[in-house]
Amino acid sequence: MTIVDIAKESGYSVSTVSRVLNHRQDVSPEAKKKIMEIVKAHNFVPNTNAKRLKQNTSRNIYVLVKGTSNMLFANITEEIQSVVGQTDYALNITYLDEDDNIGSETMRICRERKPLGIIFLGGRRDDFSEDFSSLSVPCVIVTSSAADWGVEGLSSVSIDDEKAGETVVDYLIQNGHTRIAEIGANLEFSQTAILRHNGYLKSLKKNGITPDERYYERARFSSYDSAYQAMERLLDKDIEITAVYAVSDVMAIGAIRAILDRGLRVPEDISITGFDGSKLAQYYNPKIVSIRQPHKDMAERSVEMLFRMIDLHKPACHEMIPFELTDGESVKKGGKQ
Structure with a gap:
């Protein structure tokens, strides 16, 4: 039994389960009650040695961020850090220039660091072609849909x-x-x-x-x-x-x-x-x-997808998150211009 299993059974997100297990106050009483019932039913014992485990490279998860000036990526990365930080995984973040080759950097990390999974922020279809055909590490790309890319083991979370x-x-x-x-x-x-x-x-x-x-x-x-x-x-x-x-x-x-x-x-x-x-x-x-773009939802869903692929050996899946047009003061309104 893992927190991913608890999340699946309870219907709540991995981050919500983590907050309950860490005795956080920002959880509804209903969610806390249901999650704790499942914890007791399965005699689940939270791992209290997370810091020691995080020193073990076999528990590594990598985030590869393409571009250094993207404010959305910064927000998503912060949320991913928050969610993963409540688990026994260690998170490593690598920043790439927009014209860097994701494939070669990913293969290097897999060869040298042996991560359990990788989350990509940014990228295009060509980045995940030949090199990824032999990649067995579960991966999730955020902000780009990989539904029609034909890359096995690559999930995605994006908007339309x-x-x-x-x-x-x-x-x-x-x-x-x-x-x-x-x-x-x-x-x-x-x-x-x-x-x-x-x-x-x-x-x-x-x-x-x-x-x-x-x-x-x-x-x-x-x-x-x-x-x-x-x-x-x-x-x-x-x-x-x-x-x-x-x-x-x-x-x-x-x-x-x-x-x-x-x-x-x-x-x-x-x-x-x-x-x-x-x-x-x-x-x-x-x-x-x-x-x-709902960066918090996108971050939480990407981590949950990755955990399900790692812990439960689930196949890749693809999800589109609803977007919202926000009003402001930067558009002149009126007749034909």
């Missing part, structure tokens, strides 16, 4: 990025914007960038707007600097822009700075939307309209 992109561009159009630019990520490095761009195109076409390549700009990395430079390139073009769809909150903030440095106003002159629903976007001035 294409639908989310379509939703936020629909919002701009519903508020009167028809000359909408996009600041996107490098399509060579990011599967989510492709899906979010597809959502942008789908919304334009659905609403009778002909896509124009002059309105696209790609940032090499998802960073403030790259987005700032991309926005500058858009402003230097001989086109009229009333709104910008940025595919991350980081990019939206970088773009806003470029707009303000040109003596323009947000949203009076140019409206802007973000993506990810980060806390910074919520507290930024102006508050940024964004797509909120």
